[in-house]
Amino acid sequence: xxxxxxxxxxxxxxxxxxxxxxxxxxxxxxxxxxxxxxxxxxxxxxxxxxxxxxxxxxxxxxxxxxxxxxxxxxxxxxxxxxxxxxxxxxxxxxxxxxxxxxxxxxxxxxxxxxxxxxxxxxxxxxxxxxxxxxxxxxxxxxxxxxxxxxxxxxxxxxxxxxxxxxxxxxxxxxxxxxxxxxxxxxxxxxxxxxxxxxxxxxxxxxxxxxxxxxxxxxxxxxxxxxxxxxxxxxxxxxxxxxxxxxxxxxxxxxxxxxxxxxxxxxxxxxxxxxxxxxxxxxxx
Numbered sequence: 598x599x600x601x602x603x604x605x606x607x608x609x610x611x612x613x614x615x616x617x618x619x620x621x622x623x624x625x626x627x628x629x630x631x632x633x634x635x636x637x638x639x640x641x642x643x644x645x646x647x648x649x650x651x652x653x654x655x656x657x658x659x660x661x662x663x664x665x666x667x668x669x670x671x672x673x674x675x676x677x678x679x680x681x682x683x684x685x686x687x688x689x690x691x692x693x694x695x696x697x698x699x700x701x702x703x704x705x706x707x708x709x710x711x712x713x714x715x716x717x718x719x720x721x722x723x724x725x726x727x728x729x730x731x732x733x734x735x736x737x738x739x740x741x742x743x744x745x746x747x748x749x750x751x752x753x754x755x756x757x758x759x760x761x762x763x764x765x766x767x768x769x770x771x772x773x774x775x776x777x778x779x780x781x782x783x784x785x786x787x788x789x790x791x792x793x794x795x796x797x798x799x800x801x802x803x804x805x806x807x808x809x810x811x812x813x814x815x816x817x818x819x820x821x822x823x824x825x826x827x828x829x830x831x832x833x834x835x836x837x838x839x840x841x842x843x844x845x846x847x848x849x850x851x852x853x854x855x856x857x858x859x860x861x862x863x864x865x866x867x868x869x870x871x872x873x874x875x876x877x878x879x880x881x
Contacts, residue, residue: 598663598798599626599649599766605657606644606822618644620822621658626815629796630829631789633809636819642802645819646768649800651675663765676706680764682755682772689755692744696735696754699743700724703758727757731787749780753787760791767792769801773808785812810836 606619618641626632636642647653649660651672659668662678682689690699701716704723721739728736731753735746743751752772760767769788773781789812792799803809809816816833818826818841828836 598628598630599800600624600661601649601658602661603658604645604648604655604660606641606648606653607656610656617822619648622822622824624817624824626798626800628798630815631792631797631799631813632801632815632817633813634800634802634817634819635804635806635809639821640819641822642819643770646681646770646800646802649766650679650681650768678765679768680759680762680766681768682752682759682770684771684774686748686751686755686775689758690743690751693742695740695742696728696746697721697724697739699754699758700727700761703761706762727761731757747780749776749784752776752780752784756784756788756791760795760797763795763797765798767797767799769799771802771804774804788812806838806841810838 601622601624604619604622604624605617608614608616608618616639620641622641622645634642634645644653648655649662651667651670651674655668659666661667662675665678667675667678691702694702697716697720701720704720724739725736728739733750733753735750735754743754746754756772772788773784776784785808788801791797799813801813810833814833815829816826816836817824826841
């Protein structure tokens, strides 16, 4: 469903601030894969999604979605293939419009709209059971402005809007990062259900390493613009925090809050212990 060939992005090229955000990334994502993407700040996670969506243009390489080369297509023309949810709940929804108007806008994405009525009775019959399945009571608030919703309700609506027309590819850019832990889990469980029920090919960037292990069938770890881990199937399901830190040292440890890092008997992390062992060995 998705293929990246030598995808490269360099910011501030030929200046003292030059930054290689994506370093010749090769990646193939199979139809129906739910891929979680983790990495420290500046690893290239969001840039990866931006290049796929077309909001950031490449400096080299090719992007192919469902057999179509979209490398040189602008963002709005890729919209017929892609659904996207952002970290900020305000980004993917229109606060001044009602819930039903937002859903109708999503339903007509990529279609010729003409001068017909935006919201019809037929549309409402579609929206009601969809919203009811969220368990948030939004099915009874169709004519209410989205700006009156909580952040979690608005993000749940954003997920529904992004998947309403069953896109070929769903991009989730830390879409629970601004929510409280309880609401984040609600939105994640909703996301997993929609992705699973519709067999949607999905890339989910997350800053939470626990979520990256718990959700999806494949995990990518990025570091300095490269993919340094690509784990799927049994390998992914068997991953542990300690293993990630042990295998990738500082790159893995940067993604884990200090209070969540496993400690050795000496009170230091496995990565720190590994560095000390290496230093002792070389001095000996």
